[in-house]
Amino acid sequence: MDRLSLEAPTGEITVFVGPSGCGKTTSLRMINRMIDATEGRILLDGEPVQDIDPPTLRRGIGYVIQQAGLFPHRKILDNVATVPYLLGWDRRKARDRAMELLERVGLDPGLAGRYPFQLSGGQQQRVGVARALAADPPVLLMDEPFSAVDPVVRTSLQDELLRLQSELNKTIVFVTHDIDEAIKLGDQVAVLRVGGKLAQLAAPKTLLSEPADDFVREFLGRDRGIRRLQFVSTEGLRLRTDLPAPEGAGTFVFGTDSLRTALDAALLSPSGTAVAVDERGEVVGVATREALDEALAEAAHG
Amino acid sequence: MGDGPPSLWEWIARNWDTGRVGSIRDLLGDHLLMSLVPIVLGLALALPLGLASVRWRWLYQPTAGIFNVIYALPSLPLFMLLISVTGLSPITVIVPLTFYAMAVLIPAVVDGIGSVPPHVRQSAVAMGFTPLRRLVQIELPIAAPVVIAGLRVVAVSSISLVSVGALIGEGGLGMLFTRAYQNPFLPPVVVGIVLIVALALIADGLLLLAQRLLTPWVRARGAS
Numbered sequence: 001m002d003r004l005s006l007e008a009p010t011g012e013i014t015v016f017v018g019p020s021g022c023g024k025t026t027s028l029r030m031i032n033r034m035i036d037a038t039e040g041r042i043l044l045d046g047e048p049v050q051d052i053d054p055p056t057l058r059r060g061i062g063y064v065i066q067q068a069g070l071f072p073h074r075k076i077l078d079n080v081a082t083v084p085y086l087l088g089w090d091r092r093k094a095r096d097r098a099m100e101l102l103e104r105v106g107l108d109p110g111l112a113g114r115y116p117f118q119l120s121g122g123q124q125q126r127v128g129v130a131r132a133l134a135a136d137p138p139v140l141l142m143d144e145p146f147s148a149v150d151p152v153v154r155t156s157l158q159d160e161l162l163r164l165q166s167e168l169n170k171t172i173v174f175v176t177h178d179i180d181e182a183i184k185l186g187d188q189v190a191v192l193r194v195g196g197k198l199a200q201l202a203a204p205k206t207l208l209s210e211p212a213d214d215f216v217r218e219f220l221g222r223d224r225g226i227r228r229l230q231f232v233s234t235e236g237l238r239l240r241t242d243l244p245a246p247e248g249a250g251t252f253v254f255g256t257d258s259l260r261t262a263l264d265a266a267l268l269s270p271s272g273t274a275v276a277v278d279e280r281g282e283v284v285g286v287a288t289r290e291a292l293d294e295a296l297a298e299a300a301h302g
Numbered sequence: 303m304g305d306g307p308p309s310l311w312e313w314i315a316r317n318w319d320t321g322r323v324g325s326i327r328d329l330l331g332d333h334l335l336m337s338l339v340p341i342v343l344g345l346a347l348a349l350p351l352g353l354a355s356v357r358w359r360w361l362y363q364p365t366a367g368i369f370n371v372i373y374a375l376p377s378l379p380l381f382m383l384l385i386s387v388t389g390l391s392p393i394t395v396i397v398p399l400t401f402y403a404m405a406v407l408i409p410a411v412v413d414g415i416g417s418v419p420p421h422v423r424q425s426a427v428a429m430g431f432t433p434l435r436r437l438v439q440i441e442l443p444i445a446a447p448v449v450i451a452g453l454r455v456v457a458v459s460s461i462s463l464v465s466v467g468a469l470i471g472e473g474g475l476g477m478l479f480t481r482a483y484q485n486p487f488l489p490p491v492v493v494g495i496v497l498i499v500a501l502a503l504i505a506d507g508l509l510l511l512a513q514r515l516l517t518p519w520v521r522a523r524g525a526s
Contacts, residue, residue, distance in 0.1 A: 034427055059430035069425025072521045073443045082429050115519045131429075141428075 003040070004198050006190055011169040015186035017176055023196030024175045025209060026142050029280050032061045044139065050284045059083055062132030062140040062170070063222075066148050068124040068219070070116035076127055077112040083135040094134075101130040106160055116228070122153035129161070133168070144175040146181065158184055179220055183208070183227065205231035230259035237262065237292070239276050239285030246271035246286070253277060253282050257297055266292055307407060313489040324477065330497060333348060333474025336395045336467065337460040337501070343396070344403025345449075353413025353437070366409060372398075373405035377466045395467040398508070401465070403456045410452025414445025447520050450513045457505040459497060475501075 004027060005167065008014040016024040018133045029035040030042055033054045034174035042049045048224040049057055070079050077098050078085075084094035101252040102109055105126045116124055125145060132140055146154045158181065164169025176182055179268070182189045183204040193215055200212040211217040217224075235255045265274035266287065319327045319479065324420040355362035388394045399524070418441050426440045465476025472478070478494035481487075 032428060034424070055430040057430070058428055058440075060430075063428035065421055065428070067421045068421075069421040069428075070420075071422060071426070071440055072419075072515065073440075117519070128425075181359055199438050248410055254466065294454075 003172045004196055005040075006198065006201050008171055008173050009187070010171045012187035012201055013160060013165060013172040013174055013185055015174045015176060015182040015189045016192060017186075017189055017219075018192035018199075019194060020177060021194045022175075022192040024192050024238075025143055026196070027192075030176050031141060032058045032063065034058075053087075054144060059086055059135065060137050060139070062129045062135075064142045064145040066127075066133045066139070066144045068116070068121075068128035068145075068297050070124055070127055070131070072116055074115075075112065075113050076107075076116065076119070078129055079116065080134050082131055083137075087135055087174055098130070098134060101133055102127075104133070105130045105164065120153075121149045122157060125149060125153075125157055126160070129164070133164075135169075138171055140170045140172045142172060144176055145174075145186035147176070147178070149262075154181075159220045161185065180227075183230075191219060226260065229263060229296075229299060230258040232259040232285075232295070234259055234262050234276070236297075236298070237276070237287050239291065240288055241285045243273075243284050243286045243288075246273055247274045249273055249275045249286075251275045251277045251281075252287075259292075259299060262287055262297070263292055307362060307456045307487060308489070310489045310492060314493060316406045317349070317490075323419070326475075326478075327499075329477055332392065332503075333461070333464050333476075333501065336392050336464045336472070336474055337399070337457075337505075339392075339396050340399035340403045340460050341457055341505075343400045344407055345453065348404045348407030348411055348455045349460070352408045353415070355408065355412050360397050361409060362412060366412075369405035369408060370403065372401045376509070377402075377463055378469055381467060381470045381472075390421065390471055392472055395464060395472050399460050399463055403460060406456050406459075407452050410449050411445065413454075414448035415441055417448055418424070422510050447478065447513060450509055452514070454506055457509060458502045461502045461505060465494070 004023075006014070018024050025036055030037045031044070031049065033049055034047070034051075036050070044052075044057075044061075044252070070076075074082075077095055080098035080101055081089075081094040084097055085091070089097075099109060099112060102112060105122060106127050107130070111119060111123065111127075116127070119127065125148075128145065132142075144189045146157045149157065150232060162185065174182075174185055174186075186204050188201060188258070189204050189207050190201045191212075193199045199219075200207060200216045202210070202212075208220060208224045208231070209217070211220055211224075221227075233255065234252060234257055237254070241252070246269065249269040249271055250267075252262040252274055256266070256279070262274050262276075266272055266289065269275075271287050275283055276287055278284050278287045314326065317326050319325050322328075351365060355365055375398075381394055384394045384397055390395065391481075422440065422444070423436070426436045431440065464474045465479060467473035468476030468480045475494045475497050478490035482491045482494075513517055
């Protein structure tokens with residue numbers, strides 16, 4: 001790592017993204033002292049982590065790794081209750097808490113008595129998240145937690161994490177090599193280059209619109225223009241209410257879905273227009289090509 | 303004694319418990335002692351040595367090397383060599399067998415700990431286990447199936463090897479074979495072989511049972 005300096009704001013998701021060898025995992029492990037920094041300081045709530053005894057420090061920081069790292073010889077419930085046990089909680093209280101968390105991460109409580117190998121990769125990963133949250137740590141470190149599962153499961157795990165985060169407001173540091181994942185999950189994204197240098201630290205939207213240099217631009221990929229649209233709201237879209245909703249047209253939730261979703265809906269419609277619906281699925285209007293074109297022009301300039 | 307050699311059952315009935323040294327029951331007891339002590343002692347010594355070899359990797363090759371050489375030494379000369387130190391006692395048999403046990407169990411402990419997946423160890427560290435607690439609660443339980451597999455080999459070979467001690471007069475059930483050698487008579491040989499095989503099977507069965515009880519997660523894996 002080379003003079004990496006950044007702040008992970010409380011209650012937000014900070015994503016470290018970069019090619020392999022950029023030191024993203026190393027940086028993460030410096031936070032809970034699995035690797036000690038040779039120089040420099042890491043402050044947790046203002047306190048240098050170097051001053052905290054590692055096991056104590058780690059019990060206060062949730063950690064999720066790629067293959068979940070569940071203990072194969074312990075049942076799911078006991079896996080989740082790991083940190084509470086370490087903290088010396090009463091066994092019953094620890095298990096009650098673990099049960100609560102299984103449900104919280106969307107797992108069938110019937111799995112509590114199973115062993116890890118009896119679960120699918122996606123389920124194991126959910127258990128991993130539940131285990132990290134068991135003692136309610138304010139900080140969560142996630143090291144490529146969703147890289148080893150198939151894309152469908154990955155998407156659902158990502159959505160689940162965002163849902164959980166909206167309820168829990170943890171300070172999360174998330175490491176990935178997948179820029180799409182970084183952009184989807186991050187409140188702020190730190191792009192690292194090989195050698196552990198920070199290339200850019202920005203909100204995903206800024207990253208897409210104003211990449212700091214060629215490295216970041218290349219890393220973001222060619223379709224960043226399109227991807228940027230996922231941060232543009234459909235609120236400003238001029239809808240036509242005088243037109244009937246065309247047969248078989250794609251829909252988007254007006255004001256909630258992004259311009260990218262609206263554009264996608266229009267591209268997939270035979271009529272070339274997208275139908276705006278409200279949260280209940282009622283049609284509120286039609287976005288014509290012209291309206292989308294206007295919005296695109298605005299997005300490109302704004 | 304009457305007419306002709308006794309039948310197998312008559313011989314067993316007559317020699318089962320004579321109250322004197324050398325009854326079948328007496329030999330069975332000796333045999334158990336001389337085979338079980340090396341198994342238990344071997345495990346007790348192999349565990350710290352194996353763990354030290356995991357902790358300080360450079361220690362492993364020399365340790366394994368020494369024990370392999372000992373393992374390669376034939377038991378009989380080893381017994382005879384030890385007579386000068388320990389005399390004619392069960393200890394003369396127990397010591398070499400303990401070394402043999404260690405030769406099998408040290409690698410078993412090292413491989414067992416090595417069978418802990420790196421991500422599992424890492425997550426234990428990250429959860430805040432202290433090193434000792436990680437060893438006892440995570441690494442040793444996961445190593446158990448490999449160590450128990452080693453113990454099964456050790457148990458059977460110890461039980462079988464004790465009989466070689468008969469050549470120095472401390473062979474447990476093996477004494478039944480030397481007697482038959484001096485006086486060609488079949489029943490003692492049959493009894494000796496059957497009892498030794500039975501002991502080996504029982505020990506193996508008990509270890510298998512212990513493995514099922516201690517590591518239900520391995521059995522469940524096979525069942526699914």
